[in-house]
Amino acid sequence: MSTWQQHVLLNWRTNDRNNGSKSEETPREGLGEINHTSELTIDFGKLYNQSDYSDIELIIESEHFYAHRTILAARSEYFRALLYGGLRESQHDNHTIEIKECKAAAFKILLRYIYTGQINLGKETEDTLLDLLGLVHQYGFEQLENSLSMYIQSILSLNNVCIIYDTACLYELNNLREHCALFIDSHGSEIITTNEFLALSPEALSSVISRDSFFYPEIDIFYAIKNWHDYYYLSQKDQWKPFDSIVSKVRLTLMSMIELLKIVRYSNLFDLNHILDAIDIIHAESNSAVTVNNRTNYKNYRGRLRLNENLATKAYDAEVIEGERYFLNYFLSCGEVQQYLLDGEVINYDLDRGYTRHLIDDVHHICVKLGEPSIINHIKLLLWDKDTRTYSYYVEVSVDNRNWTRIIDYRLYLCRSWQKLYFTPIVASFIRVVGTHNSVNKVFHLVSMEVYYKRKSFAIVGDIHAPIENIATIENSAIVSEGVSRVRNALINGDYQSYDWDTGYTCHQIGSDGIVIQLSQPYVVSSM
Template identity: 45%
Template sequence: MSSGSHQHLQNSNSKRSASRLGDIEHLSLFSEHLSALCLSPDYSDVVLIVEGERLSAHKVILAARSDYFRAMLYGGLKESSQAEITLPDAPLKAFKVLLKYIYTGHMFLSTLKEDVILDTLGLAHQYGFQDLETAISDILKQLLALRNICAVIDTARLYGLEKLVKFCHNFLDRHASKILTHETFLQLSQESLVELLQRDSFFAPEVEIFQGVCNWCKVNEDKDDLVMKCVRLPLMSVADLLSVVRPAGLVKPDTLLDAIAERTNVRLSSLPHRGQLIIDENVASPRFGSKVVSGELMEYLLDGDYHTYDMEKGYTRHGINGPGDQGIIVKLGTPTIINYIRMLLWDRDIRSYSYYIEISMEQKDWVRVIDYSTYSCRSWQYLYFESRVVQYIRIVGTHNTVNKVFHLVSFEAMYKMEIPNMVNDIICPNYNVATVDKSAVVIEGVSRARNALLNGDTRHYDWDSGYTCHQLGSGAILIQLGQPYIISSLRLLLWDCDERSYSYYIESSTNVWEWEMVVDNTRENCKSWQVIKFPPRPVVFIRIVGTHNTENEVFHCVHFECPSCEENNQDSTTNAQLNRKRDSSVLSDLRPVIQPPETATEAEEVPV
């Protein structure tokens, strides 16, 4: 036999064929033979009795497929020695479906009634078939309808299927008014109904919710009045409380009087409002019925265009006249739960604005959720606040560094699932906010490109470009963040293509008038990467002032970030430093040494 015959068989067309030459797959035949054993007395060594019916089975197959049956049949329990085992709590139809799945790995839910599917889900949970449990849950999500939602959510709660429960809640939120009048609503368990009514996002007129609860109470026992206590009576008008609630006889007179008193005496913003919940989608859009009801040039704000705007058009505005300004008011199409606003301040130059934002339900009682009236803000604003039910949003500009007009180009409002860490209603970021994408800008300093300091490039710099500088003894490098942030660290890269060292100090401010020292390195010889940590504080402006350079009279900085991302970038930083040293060595070998400029010009941007 030739040596070639001892080699592994190979298929020259292996890329065209799923199986290789020499591989034999008879999975369908295996499945067919194993499936034939299901409910067959052939080789059976155990009989399962379900609802009085005897079902032949095979211990080894059951044990191989389920930890539950493995413990029962081989774990030393009394069932281990029994030829017949009664399963008292198993529904027969669902158990046969599960048994077929155990032997074949297939389950055809499309041919089953919904009650059998729910029973099968219960058995999958009981016997530890987690993959099957997940698969059935996913299919039930696709089959949800008003006719089955109540049964599905009760089943999901019973078995602790949190993801399915959450999906059902979202479905019920979207169809609140319809489910309240549907016949299956009366079959909802007390526990599920209480949990549903406690949700702010179960949004329907409270009088409709009360009427639905009244119908439920007629056919179910409301133990300890737990369901009725979830009805938010103060949200109903006094007329409805007197004409609908009182005649029903389900609310005690004192409770009714308390609701009327709360309705008439408590601030409207303090009432437990309900609103629709749409996650991660802008609801301040005409698609959701939202519109601008106050301000000049109202047609631009919600049109979704934040690219084509100039001095004449593309923004909505209001005059800044002082206390009493109505500002710009956006009315959402329906009361909605939001916790995030993104908006674009006019930014075709380096002007800054100050403003505050208030929310209301009926334009009578306003609650301030954002107050940046003492901060300088520019371009895109990313604003988080405590979740609230909102119908009206008022944006009031209090200052413009150029004139007496507040200009707003774009406005979005939504509910975000993920919220950054907040300190005193200001974002405390764990990511670099000194970037152009986050609206930061270099407003003082000399460079060939205005924002070279903020572009994140820590590799491509040399004697001529890639840094920002200022003349020692005159000026500074001044960075403005897009909005206030709570900052406790920063990092910068000093120009390091040779062995020079620098001295400097850094200050921070929120208004460009009052400065607070961050670090004083005027007596230190500093090189390359600098990481500075300090007590957390609100920051809008960062001023870097060089005081000494061992080679010339100019201070050079390549990169700036805050907060410091040194941990995330440690590996890339090390590689960048190695590359810089290598590149500098190559440059010095190829051309005469040209020192960085000894005199910084007054221009903010040096043309290439």
């Protein structure tokens, strides 16, 4: 630095010091940050498919694409291994590489994305999108794969869902696969009659019809499988595989005896012994007395799957078929008044109204009939809770109102208020709640019932929920049943800040009694 520069710098610092040293003030937020990524993207985009400065030429279906080794390698692990992994293509004197088993139209879109990070999916055909999805999966563009899968989910239709489902199965794209499966579940009666259904691969077809939620008359499913069999066998004799793995997914026990004997038997698709076994099961169940079992389902029912929707509502044609309503000092039968149990009212109830009841004995219970056989894994019950009374009960479900499966058994536990019951998925048309104990009298009172299939994961030990969240809270209907406090339930109200010697805590005299928290229902817990 020259003497003149040193002199100017010294005067500048002196003036700053005399003027309050504005240079020492904190710069405005963001003033020191420069973000010109938009220009960078534009400049990189100028290199897309340009022969200038390119060092590699890719040939796909006789179409030539110009690119740069370093850019391809930086954007994709696949290209990094191909171009710098010691393979023949990694030799720098090899300027031309032919890529086979790839569609030029799809690769052109992907190459543009590599250089610009942008794609307009709305302009592309469905076939091109599926080809692109295959390339994206092969080359390891995970973020693009997720975005592309989400877009494809939004354009599902009766005409394309089968081929998209096949593609999702092939590339093990679980989210897209499940979304397609749900779409097929909802539109199966139309889809199984389309030519697209006949084009499903054996693996995809087996996956579709094995779902409990593929809820259609089994004889219709049988006809669809037979049509697929005839089409597939005639069109691909050279690739024909044994049909047993697909035929075994047809649930013969869900057909009538006439259908089995007059239709299925003459199709020659099923072993006669399998048909006779199905007839035995159907005959045994139709002639048996009412039974109760634990998770045994010989008939392997199918049911409607509605995610996160309360099925116990009038909108879904649910109704209470057993139980008494209490209304203005009178007990009325199911059809005489509004069905309180399913009306969603969980605030305005008392001793005079707003609940359904049954006498606690060996005969009575409360039963709800759903609008159709449905797959469920979660039930919410509200036990009458205007005082501290407790109840015991169990819950059973059935498809035919004859053969019952017990899914919850809380006869040995004291329960109160909201019951959040989780269990492995099961098909049900009827749900009955049987009260076995009331700490005050011999009547079981139920205010509300909600029935769901929930996607959330949950753990069950036996038939008891093992929660991961705190269940000793007011929101989860816990109460402090023993202990001294100025504020009721201060111990579990979630306030960890506002406490002193006068309030905000629960206590007991040492050597006498203790502090007891009563949870609303039994839980399996491992920490507190």
